[in-house]
Amino acid sequence: MTRKYDAIVIGGGHNGLVHAAYLARAGLDVCVLEARPLVGGATITEEIFPGFRYSVFSYVVSLMRPDIIRELDLPRHGLAILPLESTLTPLPDGDRLYRDADHHRTWREIARFSIRDAEAYDEYGRSLFYMARAVKHLLGIAPPDPGRLGPDDIRGLLGLARHFLDLEPEQLHLLVKLMTMSAADFVDEWFETDVLKATLSASGIIGTFLGPRSPGTAYVLLHHYMGEIDGHFRAWGFAKGGTGAVANAIASAAREAGAEIRTDAPVARALVKNGRVNGVALANGDELHARVVSSSLDPHRTFLDLVDENDLPADLVSAVRAYRFRGSSGKINLALDAAPDFTCMPGHGPHLRGAVSISPSIDYLERAYDDAKYGDFSREPYIDIVIPSAIDPGMAPPGKHVMSCFVQYAPYELREGTWDEKRESFGDTVVDTLARYIPNIRDIIVHRQVVTPLDIERTTGLTQGNIFQGELTPSQLFFLRPAAGYAGYRTPVRGYYQCGSGTHPGGGIMGAPGKLAAGRVLADLGRRRGR
Amino acid sequence: MLLETPFHSRTAPLCRSRRWRNWSGYAAALSYEPGHEYEYYAVRSGAALFDISPLRKYEVTGPDAAALVDRVVTRSALDCPVGRVFYTPWCDEAGKLIDDGTVQRLSADTFRITAADPCLRWFQDCALGMDASVRDITLDLAALALQGPTSRDILVGLVTGADIAALPYFAVTEGHIGAAPVTITRTGYTGDLGYEIWLAPEHALAVWDALMETGRGYGIAPAGLDALDVARIEAGLLLKEVDYVSSWTALIESRKSSPYEAGLGWTVQPRPGRDFVGQRVLEREAASPSRWALAGLEADWPSIEKRFAAVGLPPLVAGRASREAVPIYAHKGPGAGRQIGYVTSATFSPILKKYIALATIRRDFGKPGTRIEVELTVEFARHRVPATIVKTPFFDPARKRG
Numbered sequence: 031m032t033r034k035y036d037a038i039v040i041g042g043g044h045n046g047l048v049h050a051a052y053l054a055r056a057g058l059d060v061c062v063l064e065a066r067p068l069v070g071g072a073t074i075t076e077e078i079f080p081g082f083r084y085s086v087f088s089y090v091v092s093l094m095r096p097d098i099i100r101e102l103d104l105p106r107h108g109l110a111i112l113p114l115e116s117t118l119t120p121l122p123d124g125d126r127l128y129r130d131a132d133h134h135r136t137w138r139e140i141a142r143f144s145i146r147d148a149e150a151y152d153e154y155g156r157s158l159f160y161m162a163r164a165v166k167h168l169l170g171i172a173p174p175d176p177g178r179l180g181p182d183d184i185r186g187l188l189g190l191a192r193h194f195l196d197l198e199p200e201q202l203h204l205l206v207k208l209m210t211m212s213a214a215d216f217v218d219e220w221f222e223t224d225v226l227k228a229t230l231s232a233s234g235i236i237g238t239f240l241g242p243r244s245p246g247t248a249y250v251l252l253h254h255y256m257g258e259i260d261g262h263f264r265a266w267g268f269a270k271g272g273t274g275a276v277a278n279a280i281a282s283a284a285r286e287a288g289a290e291i292r293t294d295a296p297v298a299r300a301l302v303k304n305g306r307v308n309g310v311a312l313a314n315g316d317e318l319h320a321r322v323v324s325s326s327l328d329p330h331r332t333f334l335d336l337v338d339e340n341d342l343p344a345d346l347v348s349a350v351r352a353y354r355f356r357g358s359s360g361k362i363n364l365a366l367d368a369a370p371d372f373t374c375m376p377g378h379g380p381h382l383r384g385a386v387s388i389s390p391s392i393d394y395l396e397r398a399y400d401d402a403k404y405g406d407f408s409r410e411p412y413i414d415i416v417i418p419s420a421i422d423p424g425m426a427p428p429g430k431h432v433m434s435c436f437v438q439y440a441p442y443e444l445r446e447g448t449w450d451e452k453r454e455s456f457g458d459t460v461v462d463t464l465a466r467y468i469p470n471i472r473d474i475i476v477h478r479q480v481v482t483p484l485d486i487e488r489t490t491g492l493t494q495g496n497i498f499q500g501e502l503t504p505s506q507l508f509f510l511r512p513a514a515g516y517a518g519y520r521t522p523v524r525g526y527y528q529c530g531s532g533t534h535p536g537g538g539i540m541g542a543p544g545k546l547a548a549g550r551v552l553a554d555l556g557r558r559r560g561r
Numbered sequence: 562m563l564l565e566t567p568f569h570s571r572t573a574p575l576c577r578s579r580r581w582r583n584w585s586g587y588a589a590a591l592s593y594e595p596g597h598e599y600e601y602y603a604v605r606s607g608a609a610l611f612d613i614s615p616l617r618k619y620e621v622t623g624p625d626a627a628a629l630v631d632r633v634v635t636r637s638a639l640d641c642p643v644g645r646v647f648y649t650p651w652c653d654e655a656g657k658l659i660d661d662g663t664v665q666r667l668s669a670d671t672f673r674i675t676a677a678d679p680c681l682r683w684f685q686d687c688a689l690g691m692d693a694s695v696r697d698i699t700l701d702l703a704a705l706a707l708q709g710p711t712s713r714d715i716l717v718g719l720v721t722g723a724d725i726a727a728l729p730y731f732a733v734t735e736g737h738i739g740a741a742p743v744t745i746t747r748t749g750y751t752g753d754l755g756y757e758i759w760l761a762p763e764h765a766l767a768v769w770d771a772l773m774e775t776g777r778g779y780g781i782a783p784a785g786l787d788a789l790d791v792a793r794i795e796a797g798l799l800l801k802e803v804d805y806v807s808s809w810t811a812l813i814e815s816r817k818s819s820p821y822e823a824g825l826g827w828t829v830q831p832r833p834g835r836d837f838v839g840q841r842v843l844e845r846e847a848a849s850p851s852r853w854a855l856a857g858l859e860a861d862w863p864s865i866e867k868r869f870a871a872v873g874l875p876p877l878v879a880g881r882a883s884r885e886a887v888p889i890y891a892h893k894g895p896g897a898g899r900q901i902g903y904v905t906s907a908t909f910s911p912i913l914k915k916y917i918a919l920a921t922i923r924r925d926f927g928k929p930g931t932r933i934e935v936e937l938t939v940e941f942a943r944h945r946v947p948a949t950i951v952k953t954p955f956f957d958p959a960r961k962r963g
Contacts, residue, residue, distance in 0.1 A: 134586025137679070145697050149682040152809070159812065344650070519667075 035290075037322035037551065038310055040297045040336065040355030041530065043490075045070025046326030047291075048544030049529040051102050053322075054287035056552050061318065062289060063310065065491065067298035069275070069281045071326075073539055075274030079477035081427045085272040086479070087486060088497065089361075089416055089434040090114060090385075092257025092266040093540035094276065095169065102283040109279040110270040112421050117374060119229045120467040126374035127225045128381060143223040148352040148501045150220045154160035154230075160207060162256045167193050169256065172546050173509040173517045173534045176227030182518075202319045209504050213247035214392050224391045231410055233377055233387040235295045235438060237498045237537065239260060239356035242392055246503040250537035253502055253536065266385075268418050272425065276539055278282040298308055300325070300336045306524035310336075322551055326544065328492060328499035329353055329512035331378025333521070349513035353532075354506065356401060357483035357495030362460045365477035366431040370417070370468045383419040388463060398439055407456050410463055412438045421548035430476075435460055442483040442494040449484035456480060498529050498537025508534055519547040520554070563588040564613035565821035567703040571773075575783050582786060585678070590785035597791070597881070598911070600784035604792045605912050607780025610772060611789060613750075613757065614765075615677055616662075621672040623693035630664060630672050633687050635820055637830040641666045646731045646746050649828050650820055651680075656810035656842035658800060659683065661746050661825075673698070673744075673759075677801045678809075679728040687838060703765040703819055707772065708755030708792070710960055711779035715754055719775045720745065725756075725951050730962040738768045745857040750789060752796020754901040777863045794908045794919060797857060797953025799823060803884045804855070804905045804919050807864035817872040820923070824855030824953070831936055841922050854927035857953035858889075858904070860916040860935055864946040868939045878916055882908035889920055890934040892944055899927050904935060910955060917955045918948075926950070 035058075039050045042064030054060045068074060072087040091111055097149045098111065100317035116130035129136045141148035167190075171251070174186025194202065207216060213234025217227045231242040241247075257266060269275045281291055296313040300323050309319035325332040331478050333342060333350045380497025389395055389412055398408035414436040419426035435461050444452060457480035464471045492499060500506055509517045512532045519527050530549030531537035564587045565573070570589055574923050580591040589612065591772030592600055602608040622632055636649040644667050650661035662675040670693075675682070680785045684695040707715065723745060733746045741764030749755035761766055773781060790866035791801065801807055804820040820829050820843065829843050862876075869876045879908030887904040891897050918935070926933060929952050934945040 132562075134564075134583070138564075138586065146682045146685065149679045156809075156812070362760070373859075 033318055035059045035318065035320040037061075038063060038318055038320040039324045039529070040275075040300075040310065041065075041328060041491075042069035042281070042291060042293065043326055043495070043530070044073045044277050044280055044539055044541055045530050045544035046071070046324075047284050048098060048102070048541040049324055049326060049548050050289045050291070050547055051280060051287055052249070052548035053551060054289040056548075058322075059287040060284075061320070062284065062291040062294045062458060063297050063312070063318075064291065064293045066423045066489075067077065067293050069291060069293065070274050070277030072486070072492060073277045075272030078363070078479050079365045080454060082432050082477065083272055083425045084432055084479060085434055086363060086417065087361060087490065088273045088539055089436065090266050091269050091273065091276060091539050092254070094257075095542050095545070097170070097257055098541040098545055102242055104278060104279045104283060107279040107286070108271075109268040109276060112270055114268055114379055114384055114416065114421075115238045117229065118372070118381045118384060118386045119225050119389055120372055120374040120386065120539040121225060122466060124373050127223075127229065128375065130380065130384065133460045135367065140223065140226060143226065144221070147221045147223045147226055149227075154217075154220045156206055157316050157451060158252065158255045161198075161205055161252055162258075164194070164197055164201060165252065165256055166206055166258070168508065169540070169542050170546075172519060172550060173511070175509045175517060177509075177515060185309045186337065195319055197394035208248045208252050210245060211247050211248040213245050213251045214242040214396075215516035216248040216251065225389075227373070228392045228395055229388040231293040231392065232395060232414070234451040235395065235399070235412065236414070236436070237359060237496065238440070238501045238503060239354070239358040239402070239441065240503070242395045248504070249504050250502050250509070253538070257538075259408050268416070268422055270422050270424070272418065273539060276367060278518040280541070297336065300523070302337055302341045302523050303527070305341065305522075307526040309370060309465065317361060322525050322527065322549065324527040324529045328355070328530055329528070329532040330355065330493040330497070331491060332528050332530070332532070337523060341523055346513055346516055349516070354501045354503070355442075355494035356501060357442035357486060357497075357540060358439045358440065358459045359436060359495075359497060360407070360456060360483060361481035361486075362437060362457055363479040363481070364433040364435065364475050366433055367474045367476050368429065369420070369431055369471070370433065370474065371470045372468055374467065380470070384416075386415040387534070388415070388467065398412040402439030403439045405441060405443060406474075407444075407452070407459065408438070409459060411460060413463060413501070415464075423431055435464070440483055442487070448481040453480050453482055453485075456482060499532035500537075501550075502536050507536065511536060517548040564753045566612055567762035568612045568614065568705070568769050571710040571766060571769045572612055572783060574947075576785075580785070584786070585617070590783070592785040592787045593783050595624045597835075599784060600782055600788035601791050601911060603780060603782035603784055604709050604753055604788060604900045606710060606714045607782065608707055608715055608776055608785035609751075609782055609788060610769075610776070611708065611784050613706050616699075616704060617676040618704075618759075619674045619676065619681060619684060620696045620698045621674065621684070621693055622670060622696075623691075624670055625688075625691035625693040626672055629684070629688050629691050629693040630694070630957060632691075632759060633684060633836065634664065635688075635825075635829045635837060635843070637832050637835065638666075638672070639832075640663065640830075643668055644733055646733050648731075648748075650825050652820065652839035652841055652843070654842070655808070656819050656839035656846060657818075657942040658805050658820060658823060658825075659807055659809055663746070663797065665744070665746055667733065667744075674813055678807070690697060701761065701766075702759050703756045704760075705769070705772070706749050706751075706754050706755060707758065708749045709749040710754055710782075712755050715772065715776045715781065716745065717778050719771055734790070738766075738771050741766065745783070750796070750798055750800065752954050752956060752961060753792070773788070784820050787874045787881050790845035790906075791910070792907045794882055794906050795910050795912065795954065797919065797955060799825075799855075799905065799919070800884075804921075817829040818853070818921075819843065819846055819851060822851055822853040822855065838902045844936040850924055852924055853902075853921055854924040856902075856920050856922045856927045857955055858918050858920055858933065858935065858948045858952045859951045860918070860937070861947040861949070862916060865916060865937060868944050869948060872940045874940070878909040882906060889922055890936075891926065892932040892934050892947060896959075901933065905951060911955055912946035915955070919953070922950075
């Protein structure tokens, strides 16, 4: 059975869907092929336990580009983003650091530890505002390649030069520091309070196999600050209905624009002949034809699984082999019979609607990394907790809750044993850690889903379970993502494109790679049409 | 949650309007009565009692205390004798305003500084290499402002251990109110005769009660921020983040102001051998003035009346001071009609019977007597009415200094 399309998109994660929506809106006949029965990839909501809905993998939203939300009219397709305004860091001694939208209260809360830090906190926020404003430009452009210098590259580099020369000197200095320093050293330039430094630098380790003292993590911290909701940088939120609602809204927009979305349709390989793509073969043997095939899968799958190495230049093959995935995180989703009761902030309260960060000190985070460096999951892990049901009542039955625990470190490669053997003991470690801060946690758990890096890989196809389709360290960003010379969404196979988080500007529920790649495809088609 | 000041258990039952505002994280009454007129007139004809505890307060001590203050602020602190107070702004290295407040010199090597917003880290960092320490004493000091023509009489009858009657303008003294030790400065934010009283929080209620009790025969009234806002505009006193934007909160360069641009050029006091933060830039600016200046303006009342009369209304000028920026235009000559600045604070002055405003305006239009036009919205339609640049303070009674 064959059918001919203008374009085929491999993978129905949020980037594949965004990509398809933009191609369909431009009038192309587009088909999205998703291996699983539901779209979303790592952006899904599933009712694993009756009545309780888990955002199984990704769990909060901030980076989704406002232009994509607007152009695809996602609110009309059901996207609603609820505010996530506070961060609570409980301490083992029963104290805590609590920060929320009440500026003066947050000031006083930090001032309990250090007045100087409370004052520095405002300056830090302003500095990161400038940094987010500076790099915002990069999120909207295809990366020019200084090694290639085609007309687009030169135009792009000149635009960049102009953009960055406009920065104040101090801002330019800070940006260079962010690209080179460790998160811990970076925040150390501002603060003296350990718990504050630890919680801020925790944003720098998410999704990477690096510790807070590893150089390069300061950039990851910035990556988490560049999100923008309603014009405010650093704003994070919950998608109403879980992160699956984001994927569903984009899928709805894509369908409305005419895209066809097939689920339960795993792709075996891209069909390449004489250096150009002409379709895909499904796992069931069916062939679908198209002059454009875009892969939203990660670089490993895009280049090493879907096409034959012989169709690719050797430098690309070796670069993709060297590209670092190194999944480092797991996820524990809990169904709770009642609200968690924190020792440091007992009872109900607005803190339940925010994030809870188990990051009491820099040493704590670094020690968690030490375990992982040698192939164990952290005995005392960093945990980023949210309780979506506290703000979105649809996520759990009345009075009950779902709790999402993002856990680091859980190295993909274990020194001893397999993840299938260690899954439950990993889950126990996380619950034991939680119980130090939430004494009632064991009594209220009615269901537990443990997601290891191996589970992430098996379910979503993300190589080694890396949530960003490859680490977001500076050596794998911009014109180096996924590989030097191959960052412009095109591939050496004509008609074959890459549009996932493994391309610029990277991971998180952002959608920018999908959109920028669509721009590349459409420009190429337009140029061909013009000839 | 908003915090309560040490006076809250007294002010809360008096606040019949239930109108509170967030002042640095504290609940501060906007007005005690539903309207603020009575409280305003207490400032100008009796005595108004303001709870100003949320102000930030710092103590500078040590052998280099004077040198540190002198390094931080634009005015020459070394010239301030013990027992005196001065108003001053302070700037960043680029000579842009950070904040402003009063500095009390309590002894040769003890100063107290008030600020609108937190500045501890800045003061401490400026002290590098100096034998001086800076402490945040915001929570250690409750504060009241007693402002108005009868304020002196009230304090004279109440304060022991200090000669209030002889306390000069911008001087500080220590005394007692009842059993409570207090520091009293002859300062304020109203441009009237007035005092500020600084005391330990545990004495707050006793001092409040004593003032209200003695003040009863002198027309005392607790007063809120609405009345204060009218009075401070009449006095030509600036409000941070309204009449100027701090260089710490401005997100873009053009929103920052130098002291010269904010009408505070008189506080810039270089001295041979002095090196205060921002000095070099400010000396350059003194030599070649920047484009912007602060000006007072007085709108032409008959024109306002006429605009309202045209739609059948009496002149409905805001009952409260306005902090909305309003454009100012050139009146005549080349460039007439071009925007040349903006109003930052405006109010109808009940004592002057004039509509007055503080404005940021191009320096070449800032000379007193210059005619300009200011935007006025009447029944949802925008108009321009004539106005005149005037000197500030708009209201400056002899009793303020006398």
